[in-house]
Amino acid sequence: MTRIQDLVTPGLLLDLDVLDANLARMAARARALGVALRPHIKTHKCVEIAQRQKALGADGLTVSTLYEAKVFADHGFTDITWAFPVVINRIAEAAALADRITLRLVVDSAEAVNELERTGHHFHVFLKVDCGYHRAGMDPHSTPALDVVRRLAASRTLAFDGILTHSGHSYHGKSPAEICGVAEQERSVMVEFAEHLRKEDIKVRAVSVGSTPAMSQVVNLHGVTEARPGNYAFYDYTQVILGSCALQDVALTLQASVVSAQPGTNHAVIDAGALSLSKDLGSELAPRHTMGEIYENYAAHTLRDDVRVVSVSQEHGVIAGPLPVGTRVRIVPNHSCLTAAQFDEYVVVRGDDVVDRWKIWRERD
Numbered sequence: 001m002t003r004i005q006d007l008v009t010p011g012l013l014l015d016l017d018v019l020d021a022n023l024a025r026m027a028a029r030a031r032a033l034g035v036a037l038r039p040h041i042k043t044h045k046c047v048e049i050a051q052r053q054k055a056l057g058a059d060g061l062t063v064s065t066l067y068e069a070k071v072f073a074d075h076g077f078t079d080i081t082w083a084f085p086v087v088i089n090r091i092a093e094a095a096a097l098a099d100r101i102t103l104r105l106v107v108d109s110a111e112a113v114n115e116l117e118r119t120g121h122h123f124h125v126f127l128k129v130d131c132g133y134h135r136a137g138m139d140p141h142s143t144p145a146l147d148v149v150r151r152l153a154a155s156r157t158l159a160f161d162g163i164l165t166h167s168g169h170s171y172h173g174k175s176p177a178e179i180c181g182v183a184e185q186e187r188s189v190m191v192e193f194a195e196h197l198r199k200e201d202i203k204v205r206a207v208s209v210g211s212t213p214a215m216s217q218v219v220n221l222h223g224v225t226e227a228r229p230g231n232y233a234f235y236d237y238t239q240v241i242l243g244s245c246a247l248q249d250v251a252l253t254l255q256a257s258v259v260s261a262q263p264g265t266n267h268a269v270i271d272a273g274a275l276s277l278s279k280d281l282g283s284e285l286a287p288r289h290t291m292g293e294i295y296e297n298y299a300a301h302t303l304r305d306d307v308r309v310v311s312v313s314q315e316h317g318v319i320a321g322p323l324p325v326g327t328r329v330r331i332v333p334n335h336s337c338l339t340a341a342q343f344d345e346y347v348v349v350r351g352d353d354v355v356d357r358w359k360i361w362r363e364r365d
């Protein structure tokens, strides 16, 4: 059997037992909170992992690109939310996919509704709501938001599915208590808006929320129907710092090796730069600047104090601290979703043994 130390670098290691524990824990958590789980698969882009999520009771999937929607439809997933403001020039492709599966689209503009209606095609459509993150989504207290919902509810071709939001600002919470507050804000903004719409006799089938930090801290999802966390499958160093998980819950690590260490310098270079780790800076709450912490002992869940990745260029990663050429390092990434998206496959491991290899569907068209 192949062992981790026999692999070429750089490569992604996916700890199967940790992954399975993460998937089971979030499935149980969603059940306990009384909401359906519709995992965001942009984190892993992997059919084998989505199948495990489905086996644990996931009600459909969430994707961020039409490519992901097509791939997972081709692999037997029949209820998919494309949780991204609909890309108008891809509506024809979306229509073709919506003929094969239940595809749920998201809008946050009158322009997008116009274009969807113009096709005459039957689409399921969510309104995207801004619950405080202020990225995309309509202000639920605004007249334009009400107008869009009224149009969706009255449309002869579009089916109004409900309201959807993403609490991305949970990543800026300064403590688990603050993140819990963001989760409650997300819930209350959405539930109040749904109640307002119901008073107008508008049927709001789904109230959809979700981010991994919020789902990790929330205590009450009363009035919410589904949650869409994604990162929880792997977690990462950011989630450790935010308190969503412990270091031993991080399922995805990167194996790299030292390729250069010049005498008289106090740094080493590894074969994992931005195209392995991404340039994600991680959480503002991290105790020190890091582009990737390095394990001292993976099985004992300890990190090295003396060395870490401090900068990345395209393929070079720079480690502060001396390490001899040839040394293998195992790195916990700042952001597992972006790291996974750089690779073609997961090397699935149990302990030091390679037990499988799973494709990452990371193309875009």
Ligand SMILES: Cc1ncc(COP(=O)(O)O)c(C=O)c1O
Binding pocket: 040, 043, 062, 083, 084, 165, 166, 210, 211, 212, 213, 228, 229, 230, 231, 232
């Ligand atoms: C619309 C939407 N829903 C859900 C998620 C999942 O959030 P997380 O990655 O924190 O689990 C994201 C992540 O960016 C998102 O953009």
